[in-house]
Amino acid sequence: MEINHQEYHVAGSNSIPMSLDISFPKSAKALPVVIYAHGINGFKDWGGMDLIAQKFAEAGFAFLKFNFSHNGTTPARPTEFFDLEAYQEDSYLKRQKDLERILKFVESPHPELELDSENIFLIGHSRGGADAILATAKDSRFKALITWAAVSHARTPWDKLSPEEIKDWAEQGYFTRKNGRTNQDLPIGYSLYEEYKAHKADLDVEAAARAIKAPWLIIHGEDDEAVFIKHAYDLKQWQPEARVAVIPETGHTFDRQHPWNNADLPEASLKKVNRSIEFLQEVLSA
Numbered sequence: 001m002e003i004n005h006q007e008y009h010v011a012g013s014n015s016i017p018m019s020l021d022i023s024f025p026k027s028a029k030a031l032p033v034v035i036y037a038h039g040i041n042g043f044k045d046w047g048g049m050d051l052i053a054q055k056f057a058e059a060g061f062a063f064l065k066f067n068f069s070h071n072g073t074t075p076a077r078p079t080e081f082f083d084l085e086a087y088q089e090d091s092y093l094k095r096q097k098d099l100e101r102i103l104k105f106v107e108s109p110h111p112e113l114e115l116d117s118e119n120i121f122l123i124g125h126s127r128g129g130a131d132a133i134l135a136t137a138k139d140s141r142f143k144a145l146i147t148w149a150a151v152s153h154a155r156t157p158w159d160k161l162s163p164e165e166i167k168d169w170a171e172q173g174y175f176t177r178k179n180g181r182t183n184q185d186l187p188i189g190y191s192l193y194e195e196y197k198a199h200k201a202d203l204d205v206e207a208a209a210r211a212i213k214a215p216w217l218i219i220h221g222e223d224d225e226a227v228f229i230k231h232a233y234d235l236k237q238w239q240p241e242a243r244v245a246v247i248p249e250t251g252h253t254f255d256r257q258h259p260w261n262n263a264d265l266p267e268a269s270l271k272k273v274n275r276s277i278e279f280l281q282e283v284l285s286a
Contacts, residue, residue, distance in 0.1 A: 003057045006112055010105050012069025013094035016086060019044065019078045020066035020102070023053035024113050030285060031062040032119035033106050035097065037087055039126025039149075040157060041179055041186070043067050043233040045079050048260030049255060055265075059277045062115055066104070069098050070192075072186070081184055088187040091195045092131065092154050092203050099135045109265055119143055121280055126227060126252065127156045130205050133235075136216075137208035144283045145216040146276050149224055149252050152231040154203040158193060169193065181258065213279045216242040217279040219272050225250040247273050 005023050005219060024031055034056050038044060044065035056063040067073045071081060072087035123145045124132025129150020136145040142174040153159065157177060161169065163167045169175050169190050176185035196203055218241060220232035229246065236244050247254060249269035265273065
């Protein structure tokens, strides 16, 4: 099957440009769209995401992955945490705005491919899972939701800070977290916490999960070391209609790492992708 690939730039929150690309099969009909939202310290091309995009495209979907506007990458450096000023100002509400811009892009005409705006599906990984839950709860244009190793709250990455650490954070204006892969100290702005305090109702993942009416598949690694599997069961408790698929003997990234130089996906990631495709095909045929 011939798979095409197109790259674009879209203005995100605060007009910061977001890089995005779409993998899609040659088709005479409008293609259902899968939008992928990456997690913290992630980006659209992390760890072999092109292989995942290829699998979805081969199954008949247009797979759209993008870099959130404030994830620290730039169009010129799409796989590097280069713009740390933007990174420091990242927030949940900015990412909700980014997803709105992506939806607007999908609904716009594209001469090189036709997208089916009546069948838009959203996948979110890790913190991107919380972003996806919040977005799906409020926007009926998302016809199905899949979360991969999603957090069950919008308090990442400061959830476990002590009151003293919160005070220090406020006084300094940011704290840093070490990125083990790049060895960078990445700044987390105190504005993230201020946003949460001011918009708790808008950032209530439990309430959003309970409100979701679209079909939802929760996928989690049994041995997730970063987001414990309890998060998946909490989400299921809040939304009993959601399905849960546990992938055994794998962790937070489903055995992928960056860079991913192999020609094939690891078995755990392939199981995750295949289960996701099966779920979306069921949604389309319902």
